[in-house]
Amino acid sequence: MFRIKKLDIFIAKQFGLLFVATFFICQFVLMMQFLWRYIDDLIGKGLTMDVLGQFFWYMALMLVPQAFPLAILLSSLITYGNLGESSELTAIKAAGISLLQSMRSLIIIVLLVTGVSVYFQEKIGPDANKNLAQLLVSMKQKSPELEIPEGVFYDGIPNANLYVQKKDINTGMLYGMMIFRQTGSYDDQAIILADSGMLQSTAEKKHLLLTLWSGEWFENMKQQELGGAAEVPYRRETFAHKQVLLDFDGEFNLADASIVSGSAKGKSSRQILHDLDSIRHTNDSVGRQFYEEGRRYSFMQPTISREDSIRLAMEEQKALPDLDSIYQSLEKETQREVTKNAARQAQMAASDVMMKADYAKFLHRQERLHVLEVIGKFTLALSCIIFFFIGAPLGAIIRKGGLGVPVIISVIVFIVYYIFDNSGYRMARDDNWTVWFGRSIATAVLAPMAVFFTYKANNDSAVFNIDAYRLLLRRMFGLRQKRNIMGKEVIISDPDYAADAQSLAAINTEIDQYSSEHRLLRWPNPLKVFFRPGDDRQIIDISERLETVIDDLANTRDKQMLHLLNQYPVLATHAHTRPFRRRWLNALVGIVLPVGLFFYFRMLRFRLRLYKDLKTVEKTSQNIIDRTTELMQNT
Numbered sequence: 121m122f123r124i125k126k127l128d129i130f131i132a133k134q135f136g137l138l139f140v141a142t143f144f145i146c147q148f149v150l151m152m153q154f155l156w157r158y159i160d161d162l163i164g165k166g167l168t169m170d171v172l173g174q175f176f177w178y179m180a181l182m183l184v185p186q187a188f189p190l191a192i193l194l195s196s197l198i199t200y201g202n203l204g205e206s207s208e209l210t211a212i213k214a215a216g217i218s219l220l221q222s223m224r225s226l227i228i229i230v231l232l233v234t235g236v237s238v239y240f241q242e243k244i245g246p247d248a249n250k251n252l253a254q255l256l257v258s259m260k261q262k263s264p265e266l267e268i269p270e271g272v273f274y275d276g277i278p279n280a281n282l283y284v285q286k287k288d289i290n291t292g293m294l295y296g297m298m299i300f301r302q303t304g305s306y307d308d309q310a311i312i313l314a315d316s317g318m319l320q321s322t323a324e325k326k327h328l329l330l331t332l333w334s335g336e337w338f339e340n341m342k343q344q345e346l347g348g349a350a351e352v353p354y355r356r357e358t359f360a361h362k363q364v365l366l367d368f369d370g371e372f373n374l375a376d377a378s379i380v381s382g383s384a385k386g387k388s389s390r391q392i393l394h395d396l397d398s399i400r401h402t403n404d405s406v407g408r409q410f411y412e413e414g415r416r417y418s419f420m421q422p423t424i425s426r427e428d429s430i431r432l433a434m435e436e437q438k439a440l441p442d443l444d445s446i447y448q449s450l451e452k453e454t455q456r457e458v459t460k461n462a463a464r465q466a467q468m469a470a471s472d473v474m475m476k477a478d479y480a481k482f483l484h485r486q487e488r489l490h491v492l493e494v495i496g497k498f499t500l501a502l503s504c505i506i507f508f509f510i511g512a513p514l515g516a517i518i519r520k521g522g523l524g525v526p527v528i529i530s531v532i533v534f535i536v537y538y539i540f541d542n543s544g545y546r547m548a549r550d551d552n553w554t555v556w557f558g559r560s561i562a563t564a565v566l567a568p569m570a571v572f573f574t575y576k577a578n579n580d581s582a583v584f585n586i587d588a589y590r591l592l593l594r595r596m597f598g599l600r601q602k603r604n605i606m607g608k609e610v611i612i613s614d615p616d617y618a619a620d621a622q623s624l625a626a627i628n629t630e631i632d633q634y635s636s637e638h639r640l641l642r643w644p645n646p647l648k649v650f651f652r653p654g655d656d657r658q659i660i661d662i663s664e665r666l667e668t669v670i671d672d673l674a675n676t677r678d679k680q681m682l683h684l685l686n687q688y689p690v691l692a693t694h695a696h697t698r699p700f701r702r703r704w705l706n707a708l709v710g711i712v713l714p715v716g717l718f719f720y721f722r723m724l725r726f727r728l729r730l731y732k733d734l735k736t737v738e739k740t741s742q743n744i745i746d747r748t749t750e751l752m753q754n755t
Contacts, residue, residue, distance in 0.1 A: 126508035127212065135199045137224050139233075142198075143191035150183045150190075151176070160255060175255050181248035185237045189503040190534055192230060196511035197518075197526035199226075204519025219516055219578045230508045237501040242388045250386035268294065268319070277328065277366060282319075292318055297332065299364075310339040312364070330364040337362070349549035382486075384493040392494045399490060403483045410476045468482045488555055492548055495559040502563055503537065509570035537562050605674050615672045617748040622748060623669050624741040627662060631734050634658055640696070640731040649698055650710025656697050659730070663691040666737065673744070681747055687740045689733040697728040 155162075162172070204211040212222055268274050274282045285296025299312040314335030322329055337357040384392060450458065510533060518525060541562035548558025575581075594600065638656075670685055698720035700706050710716045 127217065127222065131199065131203075131222060132225040132229060133231065134202070135195055138195040138198050139191055139229075144196070145188055146190040147180065147183060150187055151179055151648040153207050154179055154183060171255070175252070178248045178252040178255065181240075181244055182252055185240050185245060185500055189500070189507045190530065192233065192504050193507035193511040193533060194509050194526060194530045196226065197515040197530060198521055198523070200512050200515030201518060201526055202515075202521035204516055205521045206313040209516055209519070219513070220574075223512055225302055226508065227511065230505055234501050234504045237504055238497070241497040242390075242502065246386050246388050246391070249383070253383060254388065273300075280366060292320075294318060297335070299330070301364075301415075310337065312337050314362075318496060328366040330366055332359070332362045332364065334360060335348065335362070364726065384486075384490045387490075387493070389494045389497055392490045396487065396490055399483070399487050402485060403480075406483060407480065410480065411477075484551070485549070488549060488551065490716075491555045492559050495556065496581045498546070499541075499560055503566070506563065506566050506570045507533070507537075509574050510566065513570075513573035516577040517573070533566075537566055540565050598692050600692070603688055603690065605670075605682055605685045606678065607677070607682055608675065611675050611677065614677075615674065615675050617752050620669050620673055621745045621748045623665065624745055627666055627669075628738050628741050630658075630662055631738055634662070635731070635734060640727045640734075643724065644727070646716075649720065649723060650706045650716065655694060655701075659691065659696075660693045663693050666691070678747070678751060681744070681751070684740060684744050684747060687736070687743075689736055691733055691737075692726055692730065694731045696723060699723060 149642075162175075201208065203212070205624040209219075209222075213219070268282060268284050268287065270284055272283070274284070281300040281302065283298040283300075284294045287294050294317045295315065297314045297317045299310075299314075301310045301312065312332065312335060314332040315332065317330060317332040320329050320331070321327075335358075337359065339355055339357075387395065392671065395514055484722075511530070514529060515521075518529070520526065544553065544558035546558075547553040547753075548555045552558075666688070670688060673681060673685055676682065694701065698706050699709055699722070709719055
């Protein structure tokens, strides 16, 4: 039976206060990052405070689900980091309470936050996204003189298209201008070319004053029907300076909501799933229509196989007259006309196919965006749980509180999540990856990390023990430490020099026998290395006996003897026979060829090192035997 204990309340209070604080910090950081993307749409537009207030309000509501995971990660890291740093976590474990048991109140809180995240994304987020997108479109339409881009036609001004080759941001001057103006019917059209100009709003904010220098004005006058052909007379005017008044309401007006109603971000999961049926039905209908229209560009028949269609096309070809001979019989001028006509028709067909392909790609992109959005709602909520099971165990392992180390680790984890999530989203959106794979790759990468850290922290494993990793690297690359035997200040019993000398002589004899039998300088059989078990018991026995003699001789008071003992190498007793001690791991490494080659040559290196070490042991043992003889004679 679950009962609330004082420990649960204590940890929940610490986590709750930190979560509230870190949530507002994360919300502020995300809002600043989002604001930086649209800063150009806000500055210099003369927006009122109520419009800016709506912008920040909708932006804050939209970013709440994204701030939840980062706030949970940071607050859980700090909470358990503080508990570990103040030894409270040690006291909790000493009382027989495991790490997972101490987390149970926080797990309930995180599940509630996950539910709130789902609610925000289903009920509040879509409306906030829709209203924010509507505000952004309206902001871009206000003060268009600040929005005119270089090198493309701008249609933000009603009844006019404006092209600017270059603009000066400091002075507001526009260079290389082309204006296409249409205020009514086809009769009332004008094309204006100017070397430079300036676009400004009038004082009443109801018009735009376009001032032009050094240009030409082409304008249609009226339409007349002559002989069934439409001929429109026009007038041409060259000017050095001219001003044009364009109708434009400069006040802030909300754009039509239908502009952003089709966006997947402005829909709940139920609406997306409902609209997906219509989108897929439309895509299938358009695809079938394009297929039927494309049949005229192919000899393929839809009801027969490819081989039969090719055979029928060849029979039809034989039944037709010889087209080459007919073409050769034509006059040169007619041949050119026929060739131009065929090229024109082929170009029109290619353009038609490309246009349809782009349109079909756009339709399928809309379908993928809807699927990505509905999957993203649940993966974002699930990330709250994953981030908690990363942050809390890491805090228990690192045992550092405050805003130093936890902030650094949180930023690293969030960057990893953001890179995978953003890359997966873009790849799936562009149809390079499947939708499910691209949208869930970040969750698939971080979920094993959460399981690993939770397991290690619950079992008190030293994940971030630098000495353990240093030892692992030493073992992997064959590095070793030298002996460092120091003279003892207090010696209880002196070494038995006679017995030790006799043991060293026996060890030297065994080493000679071992070297002649094993032949360490030869290449071993790979099958014996990777697929046959067994340790080198003889070299293990030699090493154990040698270490026993060294431990006894370390009690000596003779400095020369200590110096000779430090010349003994530390023997590697397993690496020269096989890479690992587990049989299945050796077989797996042997099957994977590149990895197997690495460990095979690593084993050869250890065999060569063992050969040199045994020679060093023999030489050092003989020197120690001579020194023990001198010490025994002196005593």
